[in-house]
Amino acid sequence: MKVQAAVFRKAGEPLVVEEVELRKPQAGEILVKIRASGICHSDISVQNGTMPIPPPMVLGHEGAGEVVEVGEGVTSVAVGDHVILNNVPECGKCPQCHNPRTNLCIESGRNVLTTPVLRNSKYRPFFKTAEGKDATTLMTAGTFATHSLIDAHTVTPIPKDIPFEEAALIACGVITGIGSTHYAAHVSPGSSVAVFGIGSVGLNVIQGAKIAGATVILALDILDSKEAVARQFGATHFINPSKLEGATLHSKIAEILGGSIFVDFAFEATGNTGVLQTAVSIVHPLSGEVVAVGIPHFTSETKFPGPTFSLGRTLRGVLFGNAKSITVTKQIVEWYKAGKIQVKPLITHRLTLQEVNKGMELLAKGEAVRPVILFD
Template identity: 40%
Template sequence: MKAAVLHHYGEQLRIEHVELEPPRKGEVRVKMKAAGICHSDLHVVNAHLPLPVPIVLGHEGAGVVDAVGEGVMSVKAGDHVVLNWVPSCGTCYYCQIGRPDMCDEAAKLTAMGTMPDGTTRFSLGGKPVYQFLSIGTFSEYTVVPERAAIPIRADVPFELAALVGCSVMTGVGAVIKTAKVEPGSTVAVIGAGGVGFNVIQGAALSGAKQIIAIDIVPEKLAMTKKFGATHTINAGEEDVVSAVLDLTDGHGVDYAFEAIGRPETMAEAYNITRKTGTTVIVGIAAPNENVAVNAFSLPSQSKTLTGSWLGQGNPPVDYPKLLDLYAAGKLQLEPLVSQIYSLDQINEGFEALKAGKNIRGVIRFAE
């Protein structure tokens, strides 16, 4: 079967014919139907998230269960599934206190690029090929832990369902679960990308009265109005802090979200948050980067500065809920898909991502 494999940092992905072992006990084989191209995948390509190579990238995907290993109970062959890149164990400290997004076991898998038993199911020429976040969705088929395959309703197109696995859950969840945005509040979102657009529509779902979208791409800023933005700021033409203060009577916003992953925009999000407001960092920066904020402001302005990982979601519960919201006409998914690519065109998708052209490029797998 074909898969997109990263062999060396900084290089393009290669379309390879890789071998895939059958699912073992507690594992599920999925025939991939669609996979989103996300900045987190690009972070691995650029070595900002150094992981073992060669590796099959991709962590946002949907498909059909093709086979199950011994003991699998939650899904069966033929089920439609969205893949979950935080396959929480259910037993560690964080799972026990109701924070499966912080699962210790899932965090280990992130760094290992393997299945929970420490081995891989992909191989090439008899040598192991790693799986990004234990799922590796840029492949015609993949084998994943059972808890990474979340059954969903069958009436949602795969290209749309795939987005729930990362960008939608991350953006909407950051608003509803992490920040708990209140109706009538003011919100600013730095970064009009796959996640940022979902932060915007999450704020609209929460009843925010003012939603300020901030980016440097005029076409994306114009599109944010469709998702609920009430105001836009072009950061390439205006001073962001001054512009936000002008729009909020000099106070700053109640809630600011950073959805790019740059230290300077993270600090900017903090600076546009009013006293006693909340700043939520959603974007992923390189592990060796730091954010500078004024030390005196931490106690004197009493702001909350926090992060959000996968929107603080619980995928087995939240993925189906998000798709129910879509089916009910409450959540927009179609406008998020800017371009459909074949697996062979995946490097074109990455180039468009780097150029800021797409909200979300999606791989559609051949039947």
């Protein structure tokens, strides 16, 4: 079928909204009519060349929609179901689905980040451009498109009363932030947490830390305008690290904690390697945990002083919050319905697919938390 999609054609250039061909769902796959898609920093990282990925690619990986066709053998979802399009599968059967240390199911082949390390998994393109070339997708689906294919074990069915625009954001920003606090760092009650970068992911780290019972949640961003929204999501303190005015981050932390110059947990959600170094330097040298959530430029490098980790401090990475995709999405939907987490305030702009480049610009400039593309 012919569908409209926003296609990455050349690094540094705007996406092109054009007609592409989408094949029929094969066994185990479903066809989803996309109803909403958030725009994420990772989409910008492909568009501007930070992630050096060959075009053409249908971007968008934070979507929700309605199942309109199912392939052979699909029983877990039916036509008419509303679903969140997850970014990693959860087949529930493979060794990795049974391994509590990773969320990357062996079936994660529709994901250009994991395909190179999951050799059993094959990327099967499903979009073709007008000139007949395969267009890949960054993650499992291309959600900057009116329709997309996805494997049935990579979607989470949701109640029909959840607005698509809010459901969409759970697929990346929400699960990444909340997952990082629960399934990567295991934030504990009474702990102190620092969050660098107050975008959608950072705000979700904040609300994840709050659910986990952290009592000090320090938000850090170089834009003062982020303070109000950070506090709305549960931050107890805010620091603009570009305006320390003679103080140091350690002395500011000592003021907040009443003595200690170190926090228990830090989350780096900017993708800047210099910020990652700072995050590591402010967690406790004996027990502090840092999670590198943001994805840095692929050619960048990071250095730490030799003894940085010698006493027990740890640094780890995550992809989508190290959260088992369907299991944790269901948990997040429960928290959402119970009013424990907020999603709507993340949405700062509502756009059409034709306006995708405007949304990318707003996000890149820090003027938007989440621009969302809405489809009819």
